[in-house]
Amino acid sequence: xxxxxxxxxxxxxxxxxxxxxxxxxxxxxxxxxxxxxxxxxxxxxxxxxxxxxxxxxxxxxxxxxxxxxxxxxxxxxxxxxxxxxxxxxxxxxxxxxxxxxxxxxxxxxxxxxxxxxxxxxxxxxxxxxxxxxxxxxxxxxxxxxxxxxxxxxxxxxxxxxxxxxxxxxxxxxxxxxxxxxxxxxxxxxxxxxxxxxxxxxxxxxxxxxxxxxxxxxxxxxxxxxxxxxxxxxxxxxxxxxxxxxxxxxxxxxxxxxxxxxxxxxxxxx
Numbered sequence: 192x193x194x195x196x197x198x199x200x201x202x203x204x205x206x207x208x209x210x211x212x213x214x215x216x217x218x219x220x221x222x223x224x225x226x227x228x229x230x231x232x233x234x235x236x237x238x239x240x241x242x243x244x245x246x247x248x249x250x251x252x253x254x255x256x257x258x259x260x261x262x263x264x265x266x267x268x269x270x271x272x273x274x275x276x277x278x279x280x281x282x283x284x285x286x287x288x289x290x291x292x293x294x295x296x297x298x299x300x301x302x303x304x305x306x307x308x309x310x311x312x313x314x315x316x317x318x319x320x321x322x323x324x325x326x327x328x329x330x331x332x333x334x335x336x337x338x339x340x341x342x343x344x345x346x347x348x349x350x351x352x353x354x355x356x357x358x359x360x361x362x363x364x365x366x367x368x369x370x371x372x373x374x375x376x377x378x379x380x381x382x383x384x385x386x387x388x389x390x391x392x393x394x395x396x397x398x399x400x401x402x403x404x405x406x407x408x409x410x411x412x413x414x415x416x417x418x419x420x421x422x423x424x425x426x427x428x429x430x431x432x433x434x435x436x437x438x439x440x441x442x443x444x445x446x447x448x449x450x451x452x453x454x455x456x457x458x459x460x
Contacts, residue, residue, distance in 0.1 A: 196429045200225035203276045204426060205268075205320065207259050208286030210237025212386035213335065213415045217283050218252075219244060220419035221426055227251040229272050232286065233258060259286045260307040262315040269319040281426040282320040282332045284313045289351035302350045309354035310361070317365055321374055329373030333425050334362050336378040338445055340437065359437055366435030375434035377425050382406075382441035384413035408453045409442030 204221045208214030209230035215237075218228055222245040230245075230252055232238040238254040245252040253275060257268040272279055287309040290301040317332055324330025338344070339352040340359035359378060366376040383389060383403045389412075393400045403412060417440060424430050439445045447453070 197423055197427045198225055199281075199423070199426060202226045202280040202426070203229070203272070203278050204281040204283065205229045205231065205272060205279055205316075206283040206285060207231040207257075207316070208335075209241050209254075210234040211415075212285075213381070213384060213418045214283070214285035215241050216415040216418050217285060217422040220422050221281065221283075222248050222250045222252065223419075224423045224427065225250070226281065226426070227276065228253075229268075229276065230254045231257050231259065231268065259284075259312040259316065260304070261312065265312060265315045266319060269316075269323070273323075278327065279320050279323050280330050282316060282330075283422065283426075284316055284332070284334045287313065287335075287354075289348075289354070291347040291351070292349075293347050294349040297347075297350060302353075305350040305354050306357075309351070310357045313358065314361060317361070317376070321365065321369055321376075324374045325369060325372040330375070331426050331430070332365070332374065332376045333422065334358050334376070334378045336362070336380045336437065338380055338382050338439065338441060340378070340380050342445070362437065363435050370434050375425075375430070377430075377434060377436045377438065379418065379421060379425075380437055380439045380441070380445075381413055381418070382439070382444040384415060384417070384440075386415065405453065406447060406449075407442040407444050408447055408451075410453065411442065413440065413442065 204226045206214055206218040209218045210232035218230055218241055227250055230238045230241050233256050235256040242252040242254045255268055258264045289305050336358045337355045340355040362376050362378040
C-alpha cells in the first residue's frame with residue numbers, strides 16, 4: 192500500500208482541546224502526517240506548548256484561546272483561519288467540558304452550559320468548517336463523542352450523555368447533508384481515556400478504576416495516544432468512503448454484554 196494514502200502534506204487542520212489529552216495527541220498525529228494546524232484551547236499556555244512541539248517537526252502551527260461554547264468566538268476563529276491559512280481540510284472537535292450532577296438536582300443553567308460546550312459550539316464549528324469545505328469541494332470533520340452517545344453511564348452523567356447523544360445525531364445528519372459535496376463527518380466514541388480529569392476522579396475514589404476495567408476486555412484504560420492512528424485515518428484519503436460512522440475506541444467495552452467476563456493475567460473475572 193502506498194504510504195501517500197495517509198499523507199496530509201499541504202493540508203490544514205483545526206483541533207480544539209489541543210492543550211492536553213486526546214486533543215493534543217490528535218494534533219501531534221496530524222502534524223506527524225504532514226498537516227499544518229490551528230490549535231484551539233482556553234488553556235493558551237498548553238496550546239502554545241503543543242504549537243512548539245509541532246514547530247519542532249517543521250510544521251506550521253498557530254494557537255488560539257477561542258471559547259468553543261461561544262458562536263461569536265468560533266466565527267472569529269474561522270475568520271482568523273481564513274486570513275492565516277486560507278483553507279481548512281480537517282476539523283477535530285475535541286474540546287468541551289461537562290458538569291456532573293444527579294438528574295433530580297442538576298441546575299438547568301449547568302445543563303445549558305454543557306449543551307453550549309458540547310453541542311452548540313461544536314455545531315457552529317462544523318457549520319463554519321462545512322461552508323468552507325463545501326466551497327472547496329471536500330474535507331473531513333471528526334466529532335469526539337463518547338460511549339455515552341449511545342449508552343447510559345449513570346453516576347451523574349445526565350447532562351453529558353444528553354449532549355453526547357446530540358453529537359452522535361449531529362454527526363449523522365451532517366454526513367447525510369454534506370456527503371455529495373465531498374465533506375465527510377464522523378465521530379469517535381471513546382470509553383474511559385486517562386486524562387487529568389479522570390485521574391482526579393480515580394484518585395478521589397480508587398475503586399472507580401476497577402469498575403471501569405471490569406467492562407473493558409482489553410484490560411486497560413485508554414491513553415490519549417490511542418486516538419492518533421484513527422485521527423490520521425479519518426483526516427486522510429484512506430477513509431474517503433467513510434462518513435456518518437460512530438467509531439468506538441473502547442478496548443472492546445461496547446461489544447461486551449453487561450454479564451460478560453474479562454480475562455486478566457490468564458484468569459476470568
